[in-house]
Amino acid sequence: MASYFIRRLLLVIPTFLGITLVVFTITRLVPGGPIERIISEAQQMSATEGDSAGTSQSAANDAPLSPEQIEMLKEFYGFDKPIFISYIEWLGKVLTLDLGTSTRYYDPxxxxxxxxxxxxxxxxxxxxxxxxxxxxxxxxxxxxxxxxxxxxxxxxxxxxxxxxxxxxxxxxxxxxxxxxxxxxxxxxxxxxxxxxxxxxxxxxxxxxxxxxxxxxxxxxxxxxxxxxxxxxxxxxxxxxxxxxxxxxxxxxxxxxxxxxxxxxxxxxxxxxxxxxxxxxxxxxxxxxxxxxxxxxxxxxxxxxxxxxxxxxxxxxxxxxxxxxxxxxxxxxxxxxxxxxxxx
Amino acid sequence: MADDAILQVKGLVTSFQTEAGTIRAVEDVSFDVHKGQTLGIVGESGCGKSVTSLSIMRLLPKPFGHIESGEIILDKQDLLKLPAKKMHHIRGNRISMIFQEPMTALNPVHRIGKQIGESFMLHQPDMNEQAIYEASVEMLHLVGIPAPEQRIQEYPHQLSGGMRQRVMIAIALACKPDILIADEPTTALDVTIQAQILELMKSLQKTSKMAIIFITHDLGVIAEVCDDVVVMYAGKIAEKASVHDLFQSPRHPYTKGLLSAIPKLDNPPKQKLQTIEGSVPDLMSLPTGCRFQNRCFYMEERCQSQPPPLEQIDTDHFVNCHRWKEI
CATH class of the missing domain: 1.10.3720.10 (MetI-like)
Incomplete structure (x- = not known):
């Protein structure tokens, strides 16, 4: 009986990897996410700033963040790497009981x-x-x-x-x-x-x-x-x-x-x-x-x-x-x- | 003979409430069971033989089964008039029962020892745990189970069908009942095991002097173990006789039919098997007159109009047929 439960426990590992890999991949493929949110927030911010200043810097409104800034953000959230690599990195952190940081609250x-x-x-x-x-x-x-x-x-x-x-x-x-x-x-x-x-x-x-x-x-x-x-x-x-x-x-x-x-x-x-x-x-x-x-x-x-x-x-x-x-x-x-x- | 009868069934009528109406599964059945002897009840499926035995135990499925009238007398008291609580002291103590399906008749989640010990606990409350254990091992030994000390720790699924039926017998006989009702105890077992179980029951009967009511559809088994036989057909007794009389001089056409349907070893091979043509009448719509009329070679007008009485034709021989003298 003990060997059966040990086997069942070992089977948890591949199942867990499967579940998390699928969901991790989906989070990367669907539209939306922290970067888009920051872009839209920046857009709103620059729009209100633009209104209050009354100046004609409207050209910047179309792209509130420069491509370099977006690259930096991608790097910050780990979106610059291929899905599989970042999954491995995420998994490595999970194994040390580190589930990452919320992109909304910036708390662990x-x-x-x-x-x-x-x-x-x-x-x-x-x-x-x-x-x-x-x-x-x-x-x-x-x-x-x-x-x-x-x-x-x-x-x-x-x-x-x-x-x-x-x-x-x-x-x-x-x-x-x-x-x-x-x-x-x-x-x-x-x-x-x-x-x-x-x-x-x-x-x-x-x-x-x-x-x-x-x-x-x-x-x-x-x-x-x-x-x-x-x-x-x-x-x-x-x-x-x-x-x-x-x-x-x-x-x-x-x-x-x-x-x-x-x-x-x-x-x-x-x-x-x-x-x-x-x-x-x-x-x-x-x-x-x-x-x-x-x-x-x-x-x-x-x-x-x-x-x-x-x-x-x-x-x-x-x-x-x-x-x-x-x-x-x-x-x-x-x-x-x-x-x-x-x- | 009634003097040494340990159990008397008199005029038993048992009916069932069904959605289509009330059916009488057993009608006017009477017989005596004698100490140390075996009474066989034989008949086709649905003839009322199992219902008769369940009526004696008052184990009819509730709320559908109902004993309409009759008496079941044990020790001069009518079991049918006993309060339900008193019946608990009769069952498993004075009258025990074993069933057809040894595979399902034992509780799958309790050890064998617990299931045998329960009988002692119920009926001999002064026995302590050690005494119950020893008595249970002794019972298993008695019914011929090898290594009883080990088997007693096992669960039913670890035993074969024959072994389980032996355990059932051990449970039933634990409190040394006066009467054992065996409802087709060997039907689900293969022939060699069947012979062993019958042998076991006979030898246990010899030492304990208990009476056995043996219910079966197998006339071969009847011939082997019984002293007296009741042949039932469609809820009624067709014929009642000693086993010798029944096989030597059957009087009821149904009994004759049953006996001739047994294939004989000296018959030429590949011969057509003898059967009784037709089928048992529906208990919902029984014919007036004799219940066997539609399958009987000797049927005449009065068989259709009035039911035959159960006539005594010899000291212990009764037959339920208008024309027994002629056939």
Whole structure:
């Protein structure tokens, strides 16, 4: 088993190289980027200067930067070299944990990401834990009480949640419970007076701020997880080994929890590791609605603004987590299913 | 004979709710099971033999299966009147069951030891862990599994089908039940393994004096292991007799048909196999009168109009046919 996981870990390397090389190449080929932005900024600046001075230096407006200046900029951002060479250089820096400098903020990318990481990780971890905590018991209940009142009503609720995109739910929650009725803060992660609060107040403040975004995050994932749990458990309840267990003298309840339950966790375990990449990616739309300063929003805005070092930095982190998550899933499956042997 | 009967089934009627309506899978089935003896229940698929056994265990699939009437008497108490909780002490303790599919009848994620030990834990709560372990190893040894100390640590997928069926038997016999219900225990196994399992069941029966209800569609197996036989057709008993009487002087045309359908070694090769023409009637739309009428060579008018009674023709021989005297 150990050798299998070592092999899987080694396979992360080429996959990671592939992902980053493709995205790196795309950032070089698409129009836009830091140099174009500086050119347009310079254009605006010289235009306003020209207006205020009132002189006739309009010839310079067409080309606010001289070709030499542009060459200098290209050199500064490393655009003067061929794609592959600069990819190798970028990769070399990444290996020393240097993700470069943002072309918008001129701060180290790692510092910017590090700032947003706790918020995203908080939402990711809490969402995952709550989803499992709610969906597994709910799925079990629905399976045991199949076709009962509680099964049907919870199905309706869960399916409505599934049908609504997370950001729509976010907007609904934002407009009524938060804005209209004033039950919850209008977004943000903590209050401005956070520093002055007692510990208990601080905890409550974080919870109070996160209730609505958490609902928006979780509601879409509920249906898949709950129905996966319900359907696999029902399959297992109809299986021969449950009949064996009951024929042994077990009550139905014990048969469910001692025999069917662990078998039904196998498909859930296959998903488990993939959650850690969701931890961080978040949803920029939900982050946007609730003004949460997380990685999802950062990645999206960097993309719009062509802040490639940040785009690549976020990519490095999410892709490594995604790849490790897959391995973690394999590990979880091996943990609950003794038939799975990796070698 | 009723005096030494350990289990009596009287007038059992079991029905299923389906989307198309209610069907009676078992109708008016009665038989006695005697200590240390084997009762065979034989019939085609869908004749109600498995439903009969599940009814005895009260293991019918809920909420569709339902016992309409009848009595199942063990120790002078009617199992059908017992509260569900009391049934837990009967199952696996007084009456055990083994199933057709050894490949799926064991829980794939639990070790063999745990699955055998569970029976002891349920019915002999004063046993400690060490005693349970030793008893489980002993059970595996008893059912002829080599290296039981090692096997007990393994998972079902590490065992062959025959070995798994032995484990099932070990689980079923762990608490020394009075009655073992074996629902086609050898159907999924190949013939050599089948012979081993039958041999094992016979020898275990000899030492423990338990009664066995053996459900099968294979008359060869019946001849090998049973003392008495119930032949079922479309939910009803067609004929009930000692195994000797049944094979020597079958009375019901269906039994005769079944027996003549067994290929014989001295038949010339490549001969056409004997069959019973036609097929089992749909339980949703049973004919009035005899249920076997559409396949019977001896069918006459009254067979179509009134169902035959189950008539006693000898001490232990019953037949459900209007014309048994003539044929």
């Amino acid at each position: 990318v790692w510092d910017i990401i590090k700032d947003k990481l706790p918020v995203s990780a908080y939402y990711g971890v809490v969402t995952t834990i709550l989803t499992y905590l709610i969906c597994i018991p709910l799925g079990v209940l629905k399976a045991i009480k199949h076709k009962s009142f509680i099964d049907s009503t919870s199905s309706i609720v869960v399916l409505i949640g599934y049908a609504l995109p997370g950001f729509i739910v976010a907007i609904i929650l934002f407009v009524w419970p938060a804005a209209q009725w004033d039950w919850f803060p209008l977004g943000g992660f903590i209050s401005e007076e956070f520093e002055d609060f007692t510990a208990a107040e601080q905890i409550w403040d974080v919870i109070h701020h996160s209730i609505l975004p958490l609902i928006a995050y979780m509601i879409g994932g509920f249906a898949t997880m709950t129905f996966l749990m319900k359907n696999t458990l029902m399959d297992h309840l109809a299986s021969d080994y449950i009949r064996t267990a009951i024929a042994k003298g077990l009550s139905f309840r014990s048969a469910v929890f001692k025999h069917a339950f662990r078998n039904s966790l196998i498909p859930l375990a296959t998903h488990f590791g993939n959650n850690i990449s969701l931890f961080l990616a978040g949803s920029f739309l939900i982050e946007k609605v609730f003004n949460i300063d997380g990685l999802g929003l950062l990645g999206f805005e960097s993309l719009v603004e062509r802040d490639y070092p940040i785009v690549l930095g976020v990519l490095v982190i999410t892709s490594i987590l995604g790849l490790l998550g897959n391995i973690l899933s394999d590990f979880c499956v091996a943990l609950v299913d003794p038939r799975v042997k990796f070698d």
